[in-house]
Amino acid sequence: MGKSKDKTNVMRVLDSKKVKYESHEYVNTDAVSGTEVASALNEDPNRTFKTLVTMGASKNHYVFLVPVNCELDLKKAAKAVGEKKIEMIKSKELLSLTGYIHGGCSPVGMKKFFKTTIHKTAENFDTIIFSAGKIGYQVELSLDELKKVIRFDLADIACN
Numbered sequence: 001m002g003k004s005k006d007k008t009n010v011m012r013v014l015d016s017k018k019v020k021y022e023s024h025e026y027v028n029t030d031a032v033s034g035t036e037v038a039s040a041l042n043e044d045p046n047r048t049f050k051t052l053v054t055m056g057a058s059k060n061h062y063v064f065l066v067p068v069n070c071e072l073d074l075k076k077a078a079k080a081v082g083e084k085k086i087e088m089i090k091s092k093e094l095l096s097l098t099g100y101i102h103g104g105c106s107p108v109g110m111k112k113f114f115k116t117t118i119h120k121t122a123e124n125f126d127t128i129i130f131s132a133g134k135i136g137y138q139v140e141l142s143l144d145e146l147k148k149v150i151r152f153d154l155a156d157i158a159c160n
Helices: 009-016 034-040 074-081 091-098 120-124
Strands: 022-025 049-056 061-067 086-088 115-119 128-131 137-141 153-155
Touching: 009 137, 049 074, 049 091, 049 128, 061 074, 074 086, 074 115, 074 153, 115 120, 120 153
Parallel strands: 061 115, 115 153
Antiparallel strands: 022 137, 049 061, 049 086, 128 137
16 A cells, blocks of 8 residues: 555646645555445545446437445436446447556546546545556545546545
8 A cells, every 4th residue: 555656547636737646545455336446445435436338329428427435326427428328338348448447547648638537535535546557556646646647637526
């Protein structure tokens, strides 16, 4: 745990944009769910976010970040991006679409930028934590710093 010595692609992107962030590493490779990752890092699951990739009825892809202890509300998420309906993409499509594997998906550094929406509770915290693009690695940064690398909206998109 603590500061990471290894740099992931996400960290390199953040460094290149002079973004202030902290990296976290966890060695508990059994941590498969986001809540287990938050626990391995001894962090609040409300400010630890998972990155979810979806596809709308229009065939456009969207990225959503929700607290690890919540689920994406597909109806609210569809409304937030102006779609009639959205659904999660299949795990096997993730790598070719984003460049990331399941469990290591980050909104930063995807092969292509997709409209990104973060659950509105993120603004309740000075910083949020999310995947650094590789299992075992997380980054922590403020929403203001995150705005330097990606565009995103805040919306009510999660339910417990």
